[in-house]
Amino acid sequence: MEKQYLKTIGSPSLEELKNSPAFPTEEDYKKGPIAVIECIEEIPCNPCETSCFKGAIVVGKPITNLPQIDFQKCVGCGICVAACPGLAIYIKDYTYAEEEALISFPYEYLPLPKVGDIVTLAGRRGEEICEGKVTKINNTKVNNHTVVLSVSFPKNNFLEVITMKRL
Amino acid sequence: MNNNGLIVVIGAGPAGLSAAIEAAKVGAKVIVIDENEKPGGQLFKQIHKFFGSKEHKAGTRGIEIGVQLLEETAKLNIEVWLNTEVCGIENNREIWVIRDKKQSVSLKADKIILATGAIENAVVFPGWTLPGVVGAGAAQTMINISRVLPGKKVLMLGSGNVGVIVSYQLLQAGAEVVAIVEASPRLGGYGVHTAKVCRAGVPFYTSHTISKVIGETKVEAAEIVKLDGNWKPIPGTEKVLEVDTVCLATGLNPLTELAWIAGCKFHYIPELGGHLPIHNRAMETTVEGIYVAGDISGIEEASTAMEEGRLAGINGAASLGLIEEIEREKLTQEVWDRLDALRCGQFGQKRKDAKDRLLAVEKEVV
Numbered sequence: 001m002e003k004q005y006l007k008t009i010g011s012p013s014l015e016e017l018k019n020s021p022a023f024p025t026e027e028d029y030k031k032g033p034i035a036v037i038e039c040i041e042e043i044p045c046n047p048c049e050t051s052c053f054k055g056a057i058v059v060g061k062p063i064t065n066l067p068q069i070d071f072q073k074c075v076g077c078g079i080c081v082a083a084c085p086g087l088a089i090y091i092k093d094y095t096y097a098e099e100e101a102l103i104s105f106p107y108e109y110l111p112l113p114k115v116g117d118i119v120t121l122a123g124r125r126g127e128e129i130c131e132g133k134v135t136k137i138n139n140t141k142v143n144n145h146t147v148v149l150s151v152s153f154p155k156n157n158f159l160e161v162i163t164m165k166r167l
Numbered sequence: 168m169n170n171n172g173l174i175v176v177i178g179a180g181p182a183g184l185s186a187a188i189e190a191a192k193v194g195a196k197v198i199v200i201d202e203n204e205k206p207g208g209q210l211f212k213q214i215h216k217f218f219g220s221k222e223h224k225a226g227t228r229g230i231e232i233g234v235q236l237l238e239e240t241a242k243l244n245i246e247v248w249l250n251t252e253v254c255g256i257e258n259n260r261e262i263w264v265i266r267d268k269k270q271s272v273s274l275k276a277d278k279i280i281l282a283t284g285a286i287e288n289a290v291v292f293p294g295w296t297l298p299g300v301v302g303a304g305a306a307q308t309m310i311n312i313s314r315v316l317p318g319k320k321v322l323m324l325g326s327g328n329v330g331v332i333v334s335y336q337l338l339q340a341g342a343e344v345v346a347i348v349e350a351s352p353r354l355g356g357y358g359v360h361t362a363k364v365c366r367a368g369v370p371f372y373t374s375h376t377i378s379k380v381i382g383e384t385k386v387e388a389a390e391i392v393k394l395d396g397n398w399k400p401i402p403g404t405e406k407v408l409e410v411d412t413v414c415l416a417t418g419l420n421p422l423t424e425l426a427w428i429a430g431c432k433f434h435y436i437p438e439l440g441g442h443l444p445i446h447n448r449a450m451e452t453t454v455e456g457i458y459v460a461g462d463i464s465g466i467e468e469a470s471t472a473m474e475e476g477r478l479a480g481i482n483g484a485a486s487l488g489l490i491e492e493i494e495r496e497k498l499t500q501e502v503w504d505r506l507d508a509l510r511c512g513q514f515g516q517k518r519k520d521a522k523d524r525l526l527a528v529e530k531e532v533v
Contacts, residue, residue: 042514
């Protein structure tokens with residue numbers, strides 16, 4: 001049952017994610033901001049690979065391969081976040097502050113929050129997890145209308161938080 | 168009207184425009200006919216970023232691909248007849264059309280490319296005729312083209328890519344999606360799409376279907392019911408959801424009438440949407456000089472439709488002597504390589520296998 005989460009509930013379970021080639025380990029999170037790719041089905045798609053300046057993400061051929069990521073090369077720049085057509089990538093930084101982590105996730109709803117706003121952060125099933133503070137709103141042209149929001153939040157919710165509740 | 172070396176493309180969606188562009192690039196005279204008042208087919212309501220690789224314009228929103236195709240069409244001076252319905256195709260590729268619902272015109276084509284697309288399937292249940300029950304594609308047209316919300320509380324029937332993409336866009340447009348209901352025990356669409364609506368708080372009901380829609384003059388609620396292993400409703404599991412709109416995302420059916428009229432031979436392939444005109448790798452049907460591309464040759468997606476359109480355009484133009492055989496083979500193979508890249512993996516392989524069956528039938532028939 002747990003293994004079938006994505007195809008029954010709609011979102012992947014942590015177990016499904018941990019079994020996928022791109023999901024970071026605890027060790028990987030300790031090095032700083034890194035891209036987290038929640039793409040565990042073989043679909044024909046590779047903009048994550050072609051957008052990455054560091055060559056950290058590899059899909060290869062066929063383009064239905066699951067993405068792989070080299071966390072030694074990934075610097076968490078975030079270019080892949082808006083490039084992913086599936087909105088399946090975010091940046092997480094466990095080292096952001098003593099008590100707080102930072103997430104930068106894709107967001108395609110209006111209205112947008114403002115920098116400094118307190119927002120409610122949510123998990124993979126839309127469940128409310130905790131509050132966070134918006135630190136940055138990236139809506140540059142290259143994003144092509146996929147806004148990337150950066151929000152700081154308490155570290156003890158590190159793995160669960162992936163997005164925010166719509167305003 | 169008499170034209171030498173004329174290619175008539177019927178349907179100005181992604182497949183038809185791509186076909187017209189490839190043929191016009193090498194100097195063919197091309198007329199594109201579409202019954203709608205605007206070209207682009209369904210591309211202009213696809214506000215999401217497409218999958219694929221760079222060659223497939225991955226990461227580009229459908230609406231932008233539509234703009235690019237129209238720009239190329241204009242640059243190549245391709246004639247586009249809008250508000251024009253094709254009513255008949257005679258044996259000698261004589262096409263009868265009605266322009267602007269008043270003028271009857273017939274034109275003789277040397278090659279015809281049918282890129283007529285598909286129509287949404289409906290499912291029936293008590294209350295399905297009530298206002299507020301709409302096709303998912305219709306709801307998508309309303310929100311993304313007409314900028315009108317079909318309703319505020321929506322139930323989506325069907326969890327394939329159309330169901331989940333339109334659900335996401337309904338959320339973006341400001342509606343609440345109360346439930347996505349799926350008869351199968353497993354969700355149909357790409358996991359990244361289901362995950363997107365799931366984290367927005369939309370619940371999925373697998374092994375469920377709509378038993379009835381409740382309302383006097385419009386949709387006021389929908390009753391869903393759980394299905395057993397044999398797809399039979401389990402009494403006592405009914406649940407009423409308060410909604411004002413029910414969207415049907417229950418598959419598509421190829422629009423093949425013109426291919427039937429033209430005398431094309433058909434083969435039944437349920438995975439691709441039903442009866443399909445048999446065609447070869449050049450997209451030519453069993454009627455010489457008539458080609459198909461896009462959903463009419465099997466329900467897929469815009470990315471594959473554009474590639475099939477290119478195949479038909481290249482091969483139609485080549486058969487008029489506008490492309491050398493060596494070049495035709497090279498170009499055709501390049502498109503097939505891109506198609507094969509899209510038709511693999513756990514979703515694409517089934518479509519590739521089904522398409523291969525259709526191509527195999529062609530070899531037997533011809």
